[in-house]
Amino acid sequence: MTPPAGGEDPRARALSQADLEQNLRRAVAMAEEARQALEALGEQRAYLQQGARELMVSRAALTALRDARTGDEILVPLGAGHFALAQLARTDAVLAGVGSDVTVETTIADALARIEAELARAKSSEERIVAEQERLAKQYDEIAAHVQDLAPQE
Numbered sequence: 001m002t003p004p005a006g007g008e009d010p011r012a013r014a015l016s017q018a019d020l021e022q023n024l025r026r027a028v029a030m031a032e033e034a035r036q037a038l039e040a041l042g043e044q045r046a047y048l049q050q051g052a053r054e055l056m057v058s059r060a061a062l063t064a065l066r067d068a069r070t071g072d073e074i075l076v077p078l079g080a081g082h083f084a085l086a087q088l089a090r091t092d093a094v095l096a097g098v099g100s101d102v103t104v105e106t107t108i109a110d111a112l113a114r115i116e117a118e119l120a121r122a123k124s125s126e127e128r129i130v131a132e133q134e135r136l137a138k139q140y141d142e143i144a145a146h147v148q149d150l151a152p153q154e
Helices: 010-066 108-150
Strands: 073-079 082-087 094-099 102-106
Touching (some): 010 108, 102 108
Antiparallel strands (some): 073 082, 094 102
16 A cells, blocks of 8 residues: 555554654653652662661760770660660670660670671662662653653644
């Protein structure tokens, strides 16, 4: 079958329009997936940063405890901004949580080393998240530009 005498076959134009719309829908879906992944990575990064802040507070407290003496008065946090005044019975060891509600007695030096190792892991994880966020942001920008190219011009 030959195209009509004035030019292009309308079926080809309709097929081409359908392909364009399908590509546009696919690109929009890919952009949404990238946006959701970026959002999830942002939440993971915030969680990691909160954990790192808690580790730094613990590191500061352990460092101060290392310089304390038996009998020194300290404030013990009870939560929600409440503290108890207490006297140190020992300054040579602390109880450290190791997971699953299990605590072990350890030296301050060992507890500090464990915290430093956890901080290093958190930093490494955050660096990987930042790299992935940058990759996804670039991908999102490329997809958004592609969507703009596919979108009907008015």
